[in-house]
Amino acid sequence: MTTTVPGPLYQPAGTAAGLESVRTLVNTALDILEEVSATRTGPVAPGGPEGARTAARQALTTPLLPQDGADPALVLAELVRPYAQWSVDITHPAAMARMQPPPTDVAAVTELVTAILNQxxxxxxxxxxxxxxxxxxxxxxxxxxxxxxxxxxxxxxxxxxxxxxxxxxxxxxxxxxxxxxxxxxxxxxxxxxxxxxxxxxxxxxxxxxxxxxxxxxxxxxxxxxxxxxxxxxxxxxxxxxxxxxxxxxxxxxxxxxxxxxxxxxxxxxxxxxxxxxxxxxxxxxxxxxxxxxxxxxxxxxxxxxxxxxxxxxxxxxxxxxxxxxxxxxxxxxxxxxxxxxxxxxxxxxxxxxxxxxxxxxxxxxxxxxxxADALKIAVTMRTLGSKAMGAMVDTCHDLARHAAARIAAEPRFELGTEPPLTAVLFRYLPGNGLDVDAFNGALRRRVMEDGRALIARTHIAGEGGSQVFLKLMLLNPETTTGQLDAVLDELLTIATELEAAAVLT
Missing domain, CATH: 3.40.640.10 (Type I PLP-dependent aspartate aminotransferase-like (Major domain))
Structure with a gap:
């Protein structure tokens, strides 16, 4: 008995027909990404962990391995759309939590080439x-x-x-x-x-x-x-x-x-x-x-x-x-x-x-x-060149110094230290006897649940033990000082709201 693979469902990417199919499917995926991007209001969708879990439950109703396959464009739409909707927009100026710089366009294309050739x-x-x-x-x-x-x-x-x-x-x-x-x-x-x-x-x-x-x-x-x-x-x-x-x-x-x-x-x-x-x-x-x-x-x-x-x-x-x-x-x-x-x-x-x-x-x-990860590294570095990469690093460093100066000038903010690179540590100092560590932890969670900003937290040894600090990681040279100021203004506003609510309760 001979088992045959259904032709339409398996298309090797590297063949002539497969490359044409890839071209069509890439356009489908890019259309979805553009549609999602147009609806974004922040660096991540609001709703926090429960919102992400709800979106996953709604999108993942079909088994991972169904008995019968489906049209690839349909599968892309079913999975890529929620994936994009609940992805972190690392190009957003308020996405400053982790070390995830926005990759270059040519590097993204190289990833596709690497996947197709599968060396x-x-x-x-x-x-x-x-x-x-x-x-x-x-x-x-x-x-x-x-x-x-x-x-x-x-x-x-x-x-x-x-x-x-x-x-x-x-x-x-x-x-x-x-x-x-x-x-x-x-x-x-x-x-x-x-x-x-x-x-x-x-x-x-x-x-x-x-x-x-x-x-x-x-x-x-x-x-x-x-x-x-x-x-x-x-x-x-x-x-x-x-x-x-x-x-x-x-x-x-x-x-x-x-x-x-x-x-x-x-x-x-x-x-x-x-x-x-x-x-x-x-x-x-x-x-x-x-x-x-x-x-x-x-x-x-x-x-x-x-x-x-x-x-x-x-x-x-x-x-x-x-x-x-x-x-x-x-x-x-x-x-x-x-x-x-x-x-x-x-x-x-x-x-x-x-x-x-x-x-x-x-x-x-x-x-x-x-x-073969060397391809995207080579393409990225050759495309940018040393002058541009140096300028990009310096721009991120300048953004960090700008943020540090702005934080140091705010009475309710405390700056951790002057940033040698591009990470900026700081925390909000609430009044009325509120616990500083607990407050800053709650502040970070609040802005992430609202989808307004993504910032990290860390613990720094200090007098009396470890202290919670918030962290801005600046790796996007396209961010402007005005956008950075807007993020800090937003944090101050939310912190003030949280402080008032804590005092009232």
Whole structure:
């Protein structure tokens, strides 16, 4: 018995007929997006979590896998419309909650090309040009950081958290091999006579703690290094911790922050690099957000010493106007990526194929099948150019400074600190004995439920413990100072209303 696939329901995108169908369906989808955009009143639809859940219940009545398929244009209309209606409009000037910059138009088109051609990077026969493009983008970004492109290596990853996990893996394996003479691949950490430890500044990104846990080192073996009044790791404290380390412990990594997501903190990279070299410790720089400063002649000096780190995390979907995911992990020495290449399979890396140049990238990543994300990065950066990207970064920085000045001038607002990059921390100071932390949490939820603005919140250590601050993340260079002032005016108005209502009740 022969089973046939219904012709009209399966149309390979890359065929001549498929490309024509894609053209028609893309126009259908774009029409929907334009219609939804015309009805928007804010950065997100009003209604909050319950509104989004109600919309999902109404749209998702058909099973994921119905017995009979449907016309693709109809399916698009049924799912793309509510998806768009309840998507965050990251082009809206009041969408300032997260690190989601509006991607360029050409990058969005590139995403479509990437999906249609569906290349992968694990084997040569899965994407010949995609592989060469990936290697070239990595080499170019290595030069941007300051590495020797001929010696450096790296990989594209799904995000900064995965980049940090991979960096900690390489740090563990490389340092242990250098200090103990063996890699911990076969016997694991229990076979070692020493306990690996990782040095981090107080308040390091949670992904580092998670990576240390996943790698079997354990959070108890993170050495938290004190920071100065500006939040920067104190080099002398890091060196003291290394010098006082007992014989049954070995430091495998020191993690430096190169642009924290709240305060824009950059640890003293040159000093930490010198200490790491003296003690034979891997230095990893987490520049997932801060790497945007590399594009700006004004801000680039903040990252002096980044080229001395053994590995660097940077996310171009945060501060590079590329669609997610466009994350990168770079290493100063390509051979340190050995951690991901010890188990080649004959079907992917036969010796005679490798000698003939048929080489994939399965040995440089946690992933096997992997999207060709280098295309959208290359198209975005080539289209914009260094001058435009630098100007875009500076514009966002100027917006942050404008917001900080405006907040500092408002008696009911408290500014967290002057923004080194593009994140602005602040909070509203209610009167009448109202709890400041609880009030600002309620203020944020209120503006998001109304759909008027999207802002983030964070907790900053202060006198008496952690304090709630609101955060504006400015990554849209098309935002004007007038629009930014309007958002702050709106926040003041809503805060005043909430304060009055709280007093009355």
């Amino acid at each position: 992968s990077l694990h084997a040569w026969e899965s994407g010949p040009f995609a592989l060469e493009l990936d290697r070239w983008v990595i080499a170019q970004l290595a030069e941007l950081v300051g590495y020797d492109a001929d010696a450096a290596g790296g990989t594209l990853t799904p995000g900064g958290s995965v980049s940090n996990l991979m960096a900690m893996t390489m740090a563990r394996d490389t340092t242990l091999a250098e200090k103990t003479g063996s890699y911990p691949f076969a016997g694991g950490l229990r076979a070692l006579d020493v306990q690996p430890v990782v040095l981090c500044p107080v308040g390091v990104h949670f992904s580092i703690e998670r990576a240390v846990r996943l790698l079997g080192i354990g959070e108890e073996h993170i050495l938290s290094i004190p920071v100065d009044k500006n939040g920067r790791m104190i080099p002398q404290e890091a060196e003291r911790a290394l010098a006082e380390l007992p014989d049954d412990k070995v430091a495998v990594a020191m993690v430096a922050v190169a642009g924290s997501t709240d305060l824009g903190i950059v640890d003293p990279l040159p000093e930490l690099a010198a200490i790491a070299r003296r003690y034979g410790v891997w230095l990893h720089a987490d520049a997932a957000y801060g790497a945007g400063a590399l594009f700006s002649p004004r801000l680039r000096p903040m990252l002096d010493g980044l080229d001395q780190a053994d590995s660097v995390t940077l996310d171009l979907h945060k501060f590079g106007w590329a669609p997610a995911s466009s994350a990168v992990l770079l290493v100063r020495r390509a051979e340190t990526m050995l951690s991901f290449g010890l188990q080649p399979t004959t079907c992917l890396s036969a010796d005679d194929d490798t000698c003939a140049g048929f080489i994939g990238l399965q040995n440089t990543s946690l992933q096997t099948t992997r999207r």
